[in-house]
Amino acid sequence: MNDRTKFLLDESRMPKHWYNIMADLPVPPAPVLHPGTMQPVGPDDLAPLFPMELILQEVSTEREIEIPEPVREVFRLWRPSPLFRAHRLEKALGTPAKIYYKYEGVSPAGSHKPNTAVPQAWYNAQAGIRKLTTETGAGQWGSSLAFAGALFGIDVTVYQVRVSYDQKPYRRALMETYGAKCLPSPSDTTNSGRAILAQNPNHPGSLGIAISEAVEIAATHDDTKYSLGSVLNHVLMHQTIIGQEAMLQLEMAGDDPDVIVGCTGGGSNFAGICFPFIGQQLRGGRKRRIVAVEPAACPSLTRGKFAYDFGDTAHLTPLTKMHTLGSTFTPPGFHAGGLRYHGMAPLVSHLKELNLIEATAYHQNACFEAGVLFARAEGIVPAPEANHAVKGAIVEALRCKAEGKAETILFNLCGHGHFDMTAYINYAAGKLTDQTYDEKELAMALAGLPSVPA
């Protein structure tokens, strides 16, 4: 038994490559389709939105892609991130299980998102791009790209979902401190935003709408590209530094996880912690249980349809095959803003179809209860999104207790909740409602799925 609590990796052991799971998949994922021709998209179709290096990463089947040294240099500001053994949580639960968590809240923006924001900004800067647009829900992605833009001299414009723009002034202040411009979405600066406002001037916005606005600006301005904080293959790959580090740290601890848990919004932090382990398995290594946890109010992976759909509401993006609730689905305004997306990363969806991962969903009150228990035992107040992973890990630990099994559980604590204390205030006041998703609205949104010839 290892009694240590904290496992720190020497900087010299920080991974030098990202891991690309495409190299090890038994079946390739379905191709991305052009919405006009319904033919697979090629690199040139994506060129208005992304620099070529990132497009090549998006379609790459190389197992390892080198992390450029200037990116590693920035990573050293907070990486390697610590791995903790949650001794006090284990004791509080009375479980024989060992619980480890990888903590990504040590980054400047307080979550895993700078792991991809920094390389994305760097590749854009290398390609001579000086302006980037993006969307943000809870504000974590917007602040991460704002930070990365400041490092490499890129002007960042962030379309922030209206509800969170109004409810989270501190995230906006953080983006502006880093030098970014922040607009509430839907806005009157784009055709897609104006169309929504014409129907409903008080529309609360959604990630799908904010993506449409950011994509529209990039597609119609030669000097501007677009940056996405989740879902895409290259974004998931950038996050694999998390799982690779965790592997080395668990080796230091003399342990190996039986179960790996992560929360899923678009799927990037989950992919980050588990893809390197799944890769080992696909190359003949040990099989582990991998559990994705999502909110019951936005259950794309557990209750969505595996089908071709658009990534945005105005249907400007290519079609990808994924678990989706329908691109016009507006999730209820619950507190884990970062998990309010209608779709799931195509790669995560594909792994679910191949039965390489499991998925489960919990209501927000149960997740906050888990987060508060975790904070009182381990000291860190998790982001509302991360509470879903905490909840998933606690469920596994209690199962181990009931079964008398001393399994090893690893989960990704993807961010801290210091900018989300309003959510904790509302939870403590009993004001959070557990919304089951609206069956009727969901059926309507799914009825609108694009028809794709087989």
Ligand SMILES: *Cc1c(COP(=O)(O)O)cnc(C)c1O
């Ligand atoms: C953005 C975000 C998420 C959701 O995005 P994924 O791509 O699913 O990781 C989860 N947790 C935190 C802390 C986030 O900032």
